[in-house]
Amino acid sequence: MKLLILYFSATGITGRIAKVIGDTFTQMGGDVTMADITSYADRQRIIDLKPYHAVVFGAPIHSWRAPKAVKEWIRTLNGQGKKCSTFFTYGGFGVHPTHYSTGQLLGNQNFIVVSSAEFLGFYSFNRPGRQAREDRLDESYFEVAIEYARKTFKRFTGEDKSILEKTHYTEEQLDTLESFKFNVLTQIPTRDGEDCSMCLVCEESCPTEAMNAQYGEADKEKCIACLACVNNCPENVLKIKDVSDGWSFKGEMEKIIGKNMKGQKSKIYL
Ligand SMILES: Cc1cc2nc3c(=O)[nH]c(=O)nc-3n(C[C@H](O)[C@H](O)[C@H](O)COP(=O)(O)O)c2cc1C
Numbered sequence: 360m361k362l363l364i365l366y367f368s369a370t371g372i373t374g375r376i377a378k379v380i381g382d383t384f385t386q387m388g389g390d391v392t393m394a395d396i397t398s399y400a401d402r403q404r405i406i407d408l409k410p411y412h413a414v415v416f417g418a419p420i421h422s423w424r425a426p427k428a429v430k431e432w433i434r435t436l437n438g439q440g441k442k443c444s445t446f447f448t449y450g451g452f453g454v455h456p457t458h459y460s461t462g463q464l465l466g467n468q469n470f471i472v473v474s475s476a477e478f479l480g481f482y483s484f485n486r487p488g489r490q491a492r493e494d495r496l497d498e499s500y501f502e503v504a505i506e507y508a509r510k511t512f513k514r515f516t517g518e519d520k521s522i523l524e525k526t527h528y529t530e531e532q533l534d535t536l537e538s539f540k541f542n543v544l545t546q547i548p549t550r551d552g553e554d555c556s557m558c559l560v561c562e563e564s565c566p567t568e569a570m571n572a573q574y575g576e577a578d579k580e581k582c583i584a585c586l587a588c589v590n591n592c593p594e595n596v597l598k599i600k601d602v603s604d605g606w607s608f609k610g611e612m613e614k615i616i617g618k619n620m621k622g623q624k625s626k627i628y629l
């Protein structure tokens with residue numbers, strides 16, 4: 360069975376889980392192709408799905424949903440009635456509607472979504488030296504990724520005929536929430552400091568062509584605040600404003616408090 364794993368990973372966490380899933384499919388007899396769609400250029404290429412039996416989509420969660428750049432890209436695909444599955448990595452805030460809203464989006468593009476999963480990892484906004492949520496990516500999450508891959512493989516082969524259920528959130532509700540969170544709780548990077556070597560890594564690693572290395576600034580309309588540029592800058596001169604004041608508010612809004620963070624686990628949705 361030929362399987363395609365397409366993943367977006369601005370700071371590398373989703374890519375690590377994608378590899379575990381790919382390796383598990385291979386061990387089960389799958390013929391697996393991995394494709395990183397993080398860069399803008401990779402998302403412009405036309406992907407021919409014909410040779411594949413089924414497709415897996417992996418992405419980080421951005422404001423309870425797949426990143427904007429991924430949602431826009433999904434709208435360009437033709438699923439040809441093929442089975443697919445989704446998985447997401449997240450930092451410890453809200454997740455739940457992501458599975459079903461991305462599922463709806465894929466359904467509109469003629470995919471049949473059979474399963475989904477979420478993996479608790481490393482919160483992107485910890486990267487500039489802060490600690491909004493505890494870093495939780497460890498070997499035990501890889502075990503959930505293996506279990507997810509095994510169950511999904513059975514749904515792809517038809518041994519298990521079930522598919523994913525639907526969400527009660529509308530796209531309009533999620534659009535409102537996403538734009539509120541982006542405007543109030545998210546900050547886009549700018550250069551702060553004299554030590555830029557003009558290596559252009561920030562510009563080249565930006566998935567949405569938002570970063571301008573010369574000015575050390577991101578285009579506000581294009582930036583999705585994924586932090587790939589901050590993560591990749593070798594001189595560590597790209598900064599985001601400290602938004603940690605908003606984290607307790609965010610935690611309250613999403614009904615998450617420090618003490619029950621420990622209870623959060625990676626999960627499979629079937
Ligand atoms: C703009 C943005 C929004 C985010 N929103 C959420 C969120 O709503 N809930 C959450 O738990 N984590 C959120 N995160 C954290 C990421 O989902 C998490 O760190 C993810 O594992 C990063 O994956 P990557 O390294 O593959 O890019 C957000 C990260 C960014 C950059």
Ligand code: SF4
Nearest residue numbers: 555556558559561592
């Ligand atoms: S990645 Fe960092 S050092 Fe390189 S051009 Fe961008 S800001 Fe300058």
Ligand code: SF4
Nearest residue numbers: 565577582583586588
């Ligand atoms: S400029 Fe914005 S979209 Fe581009 S890499 Fe940086 S944070 Fe991500």
